[in-house]
Amino acid sequence: MQIDVRHASHPEAVRGFDTETLRRHFLVETVFAPGDIRLTYSHYDRMVIGGAAPLATALALTAPKSIGQETFLAERELGVLNVGGAGRVIVDGTSYSLAKYDCLYVGRGAADVSFESADAGSPAKFYLVSTPAHAGHPTVLLTRDKARHLTPGEAATANKRSIYQYIHPEVCQSCQLTMGFTSLETGSIWNTMPSHTHDRRMEAYLYFDLDADQRVFHFMGEPQQTRHMLVANEQAIISPPWSIHSGAGTKNYSFIWAMAGDNKSFADMDHIAIGDLR
Numbered sequence: 275m276q277i278d279v280r281h282a283s284h285p286e287a288v289r290g291f292d293t294e295t296l297r298r299h300f301l302v303e304t305v306f307a308p309g310d311i312r313l314t315y316s317h318y319d320r321m322v323i324g325g326a327a328p329l330a331t332a333l334a335l336t337a338p339k340s341i342g343q344e345t346f347l348a349e350r351e352l353g354v355l356n357v358g359g360a361g362r363v364i365v366d367g368t369s370y371s372l373a374k375y376d377c378l379y380v381g382r383g384a385a386d387v388s389f390e391s392a393d394a395g396s397p398a399k400f401y402l403v404s405t406p407a408h409a410g411h412p413t414v415l416l417t418r419d420k421a422r423h424l425t426p427g428e429a430a431t432a433n434k435r436s437i438y439q440y441i442h443p444e445v446c447q448s449c450q451l452t453m454g455f456t457s458l459e460t461g462s463i464w465n466t467m468p469s470h471t472h473d474r475r476m477e478a479y480l481y482f483d484l485d486a487d488q489r490v491f492h493f494m495g496e497p498q499q500t501r502h503m504l505v506a507n508e509q510a511i512i513s514p515p516w517s518i519h520s521g522a523g524t525k526n527y528s529f530i531w532a533m534a535g536d537n538k539s540f541a542d543m544d545h546i547a548i549g550d551l552r
């Protein structure tokens with residue numbers, strides 16, 4: 275297991291970042307390393323994102339020094355969403371089967387968490403998001419049919435999409451974590467346009483189901499100081515609370531979004547008119 279610590283950047287500093295510096299601070303190039311767990315610890319709201327990609331043997335979630343606890347979830351909650359083949363997450367001896375697009379919420383205090391693939395030839399890819407938590411909520415398996423399903427956007431603006439909300443106040447209890455995924459229809463390429471910010475919460479995206487030779491132009495930055503990063507399949511971005519987070523793909527794709535901060539609202543976004551972006 276490896277953990278990469280990313281400190282928070284002030285928006286005034288980010289105005290001067292070149293491409294490599296932007297990518298070093300805000301892009302996670304390797305989320306899934308076969309047979310390993312890779313984590314990135316962001317100091318924005320202390321969100322940890324990463325991937326568990328088990329092959330023939332199970333992978334255990336241990337507590338690196340950055341977490342400061344005996345066990346990873348001693349003071350944290352965890353969301354797991356599978357974007358690979360079928361697999362299992364074992365939490366304190368209880369095994370949960372996750373097909374692709376299934377999600378598991380693991381409450382604070384779970385001591386032993388491990389990940390297995392059902393078939394090493396078609397390995398599971400568990401995307402992980404963990405945030406500090408000060409109460410224990412029940413661990414719950416959320417299959418795709420349990421998610422809240424929204425269908426915003428239009429073909430004319432190339433943003434017709436399905437949003438599946440899993441770790442969401444109407445679906446499951448959590449302390450501060452919200453998590454789900456969004457899938458664009460063929461021919462639609464824009465996510466989150468018009469853009470928004472929510473300084474109350476940071477956000478992270480994992481782009482997936484994107485063809486290997488295609489890319490997403492991910493837009494970030496203050497609304498009048500936008501920058502972009504070119505993102506490939508199964509790469510993640512960290513979105514600071516002050517930043518827009520919108521993407522335009524060279525083809526349709528999906529992405530897992532997750533947020534942490536002062537509330538779990540989806541209704542308080544600060545929208546930015548397209549004409550006001552710079």
Ligand SMILES: O=C[C@H](O)[C@@H](O)CC(=O)C(=O)O
Binds near residue numbers: 455466
């Ligand atoms: O604050 C909410 C997040 O940015 C995502 O839920 C947005 C999203 O999935 C979309 O517009 O497609």
Ligand SMILES: [Zn+2]
Binds near residue numbers: 470471519
């Ligand atoms: Zn957002």
